[in-house]
Amino acid sequence: MIAEETLVQQLKEKDSQSQAFEVLINTYKERLYWHIRRIVLNHDDADDVLQNTFIKVFRNIEGFKGDSKLYSWMYRIGTNEALSFLKAKTRKLGVSNEEMQERMVNNLEADVYFEGDEIQLKLQKAIAILPEKQKLVFNMKYFDELKYEEISEILETSVGGLKASYHLAVKKIEHFLKEEQ
Amino acid sequence: MNEEHKNSGFKTPENYFEGFNDRLSERLKEDESTLPENAGLKVPEGYFDSLNEQITDKLQQTTSTKVVKLYPHRKYYLAAAAIAALFILVLGIQQFGDKELTFDSLANSDIENYLDNTDLGLSSYEIAEVVALDDIAIDNILEHELIEESIIDYLDENVDDFDELNLELDE
Numbered sequence: 189m190i191a192e193e194t195l196v197q198q199l200k201e202k203d204s205q206s207q208a209f210e211v212l213i214n215t216y217k218e219r220l221y222w223h224i225r226r227i228v229l230n231h232d233d234a235d236d237v238l239q240n241t242f243i244k245v246f247r248n249i250e251g252f253k254g255d256s257k258l259y260s261w262m263y264r265i266g267t268n269e270a271l272s273f274l275k276a277k278t279r280k281l282g283v284s285n286e287e288m289q290e291r292m293v294n295n296l297e298a299d300v301y302f303e304g305d306e307i308q309l310k311l312q313k314a315i316a317i318l319p320e321k322q323k324l325v326f327n328m329k330y331f332d333e334l335k336y337e338e339i340s341e342i343l344e345t346s347v348g349g350l351k352a353s354y355h356l357a358v359k360k361i362e363h364f365l366k367e368e369q
Numbered sequence: 370m371n372e373e374h375k376n377s378g379f380k381t382p383e384n385y386f387e388g389f390n391d392r393l394s395e396r397l398k399e400d401e402s403t404l405p406e407n408a409g410l411k412v413p414e415g416y417f418d419s420l421n422e423q424i425t426d427k428l429q430q431t432t433s434t435k436v437v438k439l440y441p442h443r444k445y446y447l448a449a450a451a452i453a454a455l456f457i458l459v460l461g462i463q464q465f466g467d468k469e470l471t472f473d474s475l476a477n478s479d480i481e482n483y484l485d486n487t488d489l490g491l492s493s494y495e496i497a498e499v500v501a502l503d504d505i506a507i508d509n510i511l512e513h514e515l516i517e518e519s520i521i522d523y524l525d526e527n528v529d530d531f532d533e534l535n536l537e538l539d540e
Contacts, residue, residue: 206425213421221417225410235416242424243431304409312408331408 192258199249209246216259217242219332220266226327227270229292229312231301237273241266260341267324267342289316307365314364318357325350326357 198208220241225234244265252261278288293316296302296309304312315323324343328334329350336347343350 209425210421213424217417217420221412222410225412226408229410231410231412231416238420239424239427243428246428301411301413302409303411308409 193254196249196252196254196258199246209242212245213242216262219259220262223263223328223332224266224270226331227267227324228274229296230299233273233277234270237266237269240273241269244269256341260338263342264344271320286317292316310365310368311361313368314361317364318360321345322353322357322360325353326361329354330358 195208195211198204199212217238221234221238224237224241225231228234228237241262245262248265252258256264274288278285281288281291283291293309293313296304296312302309315326318326321343325339328339328342329336334342336350339345339350340347345353
């Protein structure tokens with residue numbers, strides 16, 4: 189795999205830009221897709237947000253100083269894009285955040301790209317009622333299997349705070365699943 | 370399931386994944402609180418194969434589309450507004466310049482009001498993470514007598530069932 193610094197350098201140079209962008213997409217498309225998909229839940233929305241994320245990355249690569257890792261930076265852009273997308277959609281529909289989350293999970297039942305069983309649907313319902321930050325931390329830790337240090341760099345939050353958020357999220361989800369039974 | 374798995378340097382016993390689903394199903398039956406291993410989400414067939422092309426196309430489209438400005442003179446209005454704002458700001462600084470705003474000049478009620486009405490997104494665990502034990506004024510609780518009325522108000526708001534308190538009648 190190509191070194192990150194080299195890739196960033198190539199992305200900044202006109203001659204190597206398009207080829208490097210191809211490498212960038214190939215390297216991160218699946219990881220970013222799943223991260224975004226778990227926030228927006230619907231495939232078409234995830235596709236939109238993912239494409240916008242890559243376009244933003246490409247347009248702003250000049251400003252990338254290398255203070256954080258490239259993938260952390262991209263995850264951050266992806267996260268912001270996904271959350272902004274949801275906020276815009278919520279505003280457009282004129283509903284509250286809670287209602288929006290409820291609608292999104294209810295739509296999963298009829299979604300052809302959701303093949304989860306009953307417990308997986310319940311898990312999504314449980315995740316939907318978590319506060320935004322706990323939801324992000326839970327998804328990144330539980331499904332993306334990121335380390336706390338990595339999540340800390342992406343969300344710019346202390347590792348201690350993340351551990352507390354994850355712990356609370358798991359407790360709330362377990363409680364929800366038990367209540368639902 | 371089109372899930373992706375990260376190589377985090379760990380390895381598994383041989384054939385671990387082959388029997389994983391069965392073991393997980395068994396476990397799910399045993400332990401009711403076990404969370405499912407995946408989210409049940411999937412993608413259309415071949416989605417990731419065609420994604421690169423779609424992104425490159427979209428990028429070219431956005432690059433080549435000429436942006437037609439809806440309000441061509443807007444920048445002049447903005448410039449005029451900026452100059453006016455700057456003028457007002459300078460006047461303001463001259464008028465109120467000697468009063469330096471510090472944390473102490475904030476009224477306690479304003480701070481309390483801010484904390485009450487703002488969703489800081491911090492749980493008590495997170496607050497405990499950042500506030501050292503020494504900084505928490507425990508003495509305030511231990512050495513100062515609380516007004517009885519405050520105690521009753523607190524209990525009234527926070528206790529659902531007074532029987533839980535096991536109060537003796539003569540207490």
